[in-house]
Amino acid sequence: MTPGRAVGWSPRRPIVLVGPMGSGKSTVGAALGRALGLERLDADELFEADHGPIPEYFTAHGEPAFRRAEEQVIDEALRRPGPRVLSLGGGAVLSALTRSRLAACHVVFLTVDEEVALRRLGGGEGRPVLAGDPGRTWRRILAEREGLYREVSDWTVDTTGRTAHQLAETITRLVREAETASPTPGAVHP
Template identity: 45%
Template sequence: MTRPRCVLVGPPGSGKSSVGLALAELLRLEFRDTDSDIEQLAGKPIPEIFFDDGEEHFRALEREAVTSALRSFDGVLALGGGAVLAESTRAALAGHTVVFLSVELADAVQRVGLGQGRPLLALNPRATLRHQLDQRRPLYQQVASATVVTDGRDVPEIALEIAAILRSG
């Protein structure tokens, strides 16, 4: 059965893409981001999907992309920040090695900027991000096999920590 070596979850600004790429390189595996899969499925960027089709349509595409990747991909997989909102996605993650990249508001805001290209952060980005962190943290913790704090740390250091977790697990 094909399954990802590691699934990264966390809020915007936690480093899923940058850490995922570094980890995949370290482990000599491929990296895949379900947000990219969604853009390929829809044939347009995520902000356009939200604007043209709405969040519910985006979430349906996201559930489809995550389910497909969990079944068919064997590298390092990063999920979009809101993927864990779907109960079916949380259930599908059971039995997978899931690493929650934890980040606090100050670092997240610094990393994502103030919402460019992130439709859910378009209006009051700081307040929205704070709400997302509070709302989603229990869900990230629920699906995680391990939690890695990313605040104030660089990408190679975080990737090395995850690689060590994967070796010991």
């Protein structure tokens, strides 16, 4: 696939999607990669290809080991040549090293309504960090990480009620404008 083939333009830097579980990072990342004709990578998929299923790794090795391995997977993905779309796991921003590496990327913070996120997550099945009370745990995790998502992001885009195609169009427009007109980063876009 030729980068930028679909829109006649290709970003100069990787586009990275961050946000809480259920915000649509994987789905939007796939649509954005298709729209831009770019390689699309998903940090969770890359992790599982190297280390096996995340819930099993998390249980067997604990969160600190998981985060270290996740950090390495993300570093390798960001070191690949050329522009690409990379979707990160919800907790990837907990790593100071990962946050520093994101400075060289276009980063989009995807937000979502809690009810929609929990519906997308199927009540938290297969998500070890949501064990117990998924809603309360999701809110707590978002509260702990939201400042980090905002810290690393150039834009905030709400995914609630929007299709992956619509979101890909919005993100493409934002990145393209940034590379041609340098608008103020950090702006919130519905």
